[in-house]
Amino acid sequence: MEFHEPVMVREVLSVLRPGPLSRVVDGTLGTAGHALEFARLIGSQGILVGLDRDPAMLAIGARRLNEAKGKDGPRLHLVARPYEEICEVLQDAGMTEGVDAILLDLGVNSLQLENPERGFAFSKEGPLDGRFNTEAQATTMADLVNNASERELADWLRDYADERLARPIARRIAARRALAPLRTTTELAELVREAYPPAQRFGRIHPATRTFQALRIAVNDEMGSVERGLKACMSALAPGGVLASISFHSIEDRITKRIFQGATDAKPDPSNPYSATTTEGLEFELPFRRPIACTAEEAESNPRARSAKLRAIRRMEVTS
Ligand SMILES: C[S@@+](CC[C@H](N)C(=O)[O-])C[C@H]1O[C@@H](n2cnc3c(N)ncnc32)[C@H](O)[C@@H]1O
Known part of the structure; x- marks a missing residue:
């Protein structure tokens, strides 16, 4: 488009x-x-x-x-x-x-969502960014997923996206980043997909949709x-x-x-x-x-x- x-x-x-x-x-x-x-x-x-x-x-x-x-x-x-x-x-x-x-x-507008470099969406690999203004804002989505407390992550997922698996997803993020920081949109999207029961992993809407929405809202306040x-x-x-x-x-x-x-x-x-x-x-x-x-x-x-x-x-x- x-x-x-x-x-x-x-x-x-x-x-x-x-x-x-x-x-x-x-x-x-x-x-x-x-x-x-x-x-x-x-x-x-x-x-x-x-x-x-x-x-x-x-x-x-x-x-x-x-x-x-x-x-x-x-x-x-x-x-x-x-x-x-x-x-x-x-x-x-x-x-x-x-x-x-x-x-x-x-x-958000569709051009932002469609550009993988901006890191708003998970469909193509890109940096975990999600900032509206990359010069004026210092904190990226990668900073949030790698540094916020598990509790904060779960609260954002629940409050900003009604994510019913907020706690299991936050727990997975915390376990994963203890090994190595999350850096790309697709890494996070796959991790969220795996938090879902197998039967719900490949539906019409990607299971990471809500997580990305919540993090975008949080990163931009x-x-x-x-x-x-x-x-x-x-x-x-x-x-x-x-x-x-x-x-x-x-x-x-x-x-x-x-x-x-x-x-x-x-x-x-x-x-x-x-x-x-x-x-x-x-x-x-x-x-x-x-x-x-x-x-x-x-x-x-x-x-x-x-x-x-x-x-x-x-x-x-x-x-x-
Ligand atoms: C839904 S789009 C607007 C689309 C627009 N009405 C059009 O017809 O193309 C929302 C826009 O608001 C911008 N935006 C988000 N937060 C903003 C803020 N606090 N101040 C100004 N613009 C903001 C986004 O960058 C995005 O381009």
Whole structure:
């Protein structure tokens, strides 16, 4: 596949409503599937800011946007930084009045998964890496599997991937690394496969899928990013601006739901750690309460979209 296939494009556009003059941020630019649609609708009077933590993805997204731009395209401001830093990025761009629309399309994109050099997947041999930014991040997946405690490994596998064999897999990793460190994706994948009963080792889904997902989330602190990033994005909205977030993981969706609810609660909710703490002084509303899922047609044509959940929050207009 040449580019990542964007999910729920129609739904995203109907929630964010980018139009002429809009100031739009794509906080997870990737290969610009969503951003190309934004650029088309914004026109030459608007601004499109694109961020990606992975400089290689940012470069592909930037190339596609620049090629498509023509004279009617928006002003582009594209930076290889994490969306948690959106406020600093907007400040640097002189956009201190906030923006009208922000999209976070969370997780990993298919080009990262398909490149064995990046170490996100186990289908082809590569280094056990999994970092979104190989220059800014020091710790790799190899560092985690070779140094984290058995307990920590098991917790990540259970919490980030619902891996029911979390403990046996962690035990195997610990036993194996005592002999020699694990270095490649395929070494780890085979070790995980062997933790499974023989009848379950060669099913439709490779038994190491969940382990790689969990380690990728851990190595990039993806849940920490979501928590810090959603709050930062909310404070970057202009009055009337909308933030939309697409989650593929139940923990991401839960964090999103609670942060959005916490910011719109009339009274603090003691059961929600994010209640009334999110963005002091700004008022928000939920354009819809239940997350939006993809259509049956999209689920059929793009299996990745099946687990996608779209949520949104709007900063209220100032009333006086
Ligand atoms: C699902 S892909 C986005 C795909 C994109 N919407 C498209 O249509 O091509 C997620 C992207 O988010 C990036 N990413 C992950 N964590 C990030 C973070 N904290 N800040 C910015 N980008 C991040 C990944 O590098 C990846 O390119």
